[in-house]
Amino acid sequence: MKISIRVFASLRDFMVPSLELNLLPGATVGALLVELCRMYPPLDTAIFQSPGTVREFVNILKNGRNIHFLDGLVTALQEGDVIAIFPPVGGG
Amino acid sequence: MTDTSERYQRQLPLIGETGQERLSTSRVLIAGAGGLGTTIATFLTVAGIGFIRIVDEDTIERNNLNRQILYREPDRGERKAEIARQRLVEINPEIEVQALCTHIDDQSIGGMVRGMDIIMDGMDNFSTRYVLNRAALRQKIPFIHGAVNGFYGQVTSIIPGKSPCLRCIVPHPPSADKVPIIGVTCGVIGSIQVTEAIKYLTGRGDILTGRLLLWDGFRGDAAIINVVNEPDCSECTGEWAGERG
Numbered sequence: 001m002k003i004s005i006r007v008f009a010s011l012r013d014f015m016v017p018s019l020e021l022n023l024l025p026g027a028t029v030g031a032l033l034v035e036l037c038r039m040y041p042p043l044d045t046a047i048f049q050s051p052g053t054v055r056e057f058v059n060i061l062k063n064g065r066n067i068h069f070l071d072g073l074v075t076a077l078q079e080g081d082v083i084a085i086f087p088p089v090g091g092g
Numbered sequence: 093m094t095d096t097s098e099r100y101q102r103q104l105p106l107i108g109e110t111g112q113e114r115l116s117t118s119r120v121l122i123a124g125a126g127g128l129g130t131t132i133a134t135f136l137t138v139a140g141i142g143f144i145r146i147v148d149e150d151t152i153e154r155n156n157l158n159r160q161i162l163y164r165e166p167d168r169g170e171r172k173a174e175i176a177r178q179r180l181v182e183i184n185p186e187i188e189v190q191a192l193c194t195h196i197d198d199q200s201i202g203g204m205v206r207g208m209d210i211i212m213d214g215m216d217n218f219s220t221r222y223v224l225n226r227a228a229l230r231q232k233i234p235f236i237h238g239a240v241n242g243f244y245g246q247v248t249s250i251i252p253g254k255s256p257c258l259r260c261i262v263p264h265p266p267s268a269d270k271v272p273i274i275g276v277t278c279g280v281i282g283s284i285q286v287t288e289a290i291k292y293l294t295g296r297g298d299i300l301t302g303r304l305l306l307w308d309g310f311r312g313d314a315a316i317i318n319v320v321n322e323p324d325c326s327e328c329t330g331e332w333a334g335e336r337g
């Protein structure tokens with residue numbers, strides 16, 4: 001199944017701003033992140049605090065909904081989903 | 093031609109006499125008089141917003157001057173809100189500006205936002221932004237969120253009853269560490285925030301409700317992410333989730 005990924009701000013230092021991935025049916029957001037980190041190894045420490053734990057301020061939206069309010073890393077993906085990953089900025 | 097219609101001559105074709113009248117009777121709270129706040133205050137002032145309340149507890153330091161465009165070298169040590177007020181009424185004597193050199197928290201915010209038409213986010217930390225978000229929800233006042241870090245910025249317009257709140261979009265804030273910051277990014281993001289305010293107050297254009305604009309000045313790229321209300325949000329408790337499209 002095809003999943004679109006868009007990343008923002010400092011994460012763009014580690015990978016392309018957007019891409020499409022073909023994942024096996026049933027894949028989760030966690031599996032997607034692991035795949036991204038395999039493709040772009042420096043992304044790993046930018047996203048993960050420790051294996052399996054995403055840094056708290058890295059917001060991951062599935063079709064506009066923060067996975068914090070869904071099932072976190074085990075949130076299931078469906079064909080055509082758009083995943084946005086952004087570390088929000090906080091200065092002013 | 094009166095002084096007033098001459099002052100706004102070049103924007104009247106965009107918003108009309110009625111729109112200008114709406115701006116001149118509007119009351120706007122600017123929370124923070126830093127990089128975002130001074131940009132926001134400047135453009136609200138030249139646009140002719142009738143009443144501006146600007147709040148900041150800090151004094152001016154030299155390292156503010158790369159981005160906080162209302163202050164000058166000799167202002168160091170003075171209170172930001174008060175200097176901002178003086179400069180703004182010099183720029184446009186037809187408006188009223190009130191300076192509050194006060195800390196913003198859940199106790200003080202209620203009185204600050206009462207009677208305001210819009211709350212503008214000029215803060216430099218998320219804990220105070222959540223205070224503004226709560227006050228906006230409680231008093232049903234639009235809250236125009238903006239934030240910056242380096243060449244990156246973000247903007248969204250939170251309209252209670254119509255859009256997700258700040259906590260729906262950013263349940264976990266970035267760390268409160270001091271971030272690199274450059275004037276141009278404050279200029280871009282603050283200007284977009286004022287664009288949002290003018291559209292809202294004059295009832296024109298499409299507002300960034302349910303949409304987060306992410307600015308990447310480093311790559312010259314702006315993107316929009318659509319965002320939705322969260323039934324489990326701890327701030328708005330998904331009060332408006334039923335209206336999800």
Ligand SMILES: [Zn+2]
Pocket residue numbers: 256257258259260261322325326327328329330
């Ligand atoms: Zn909310």
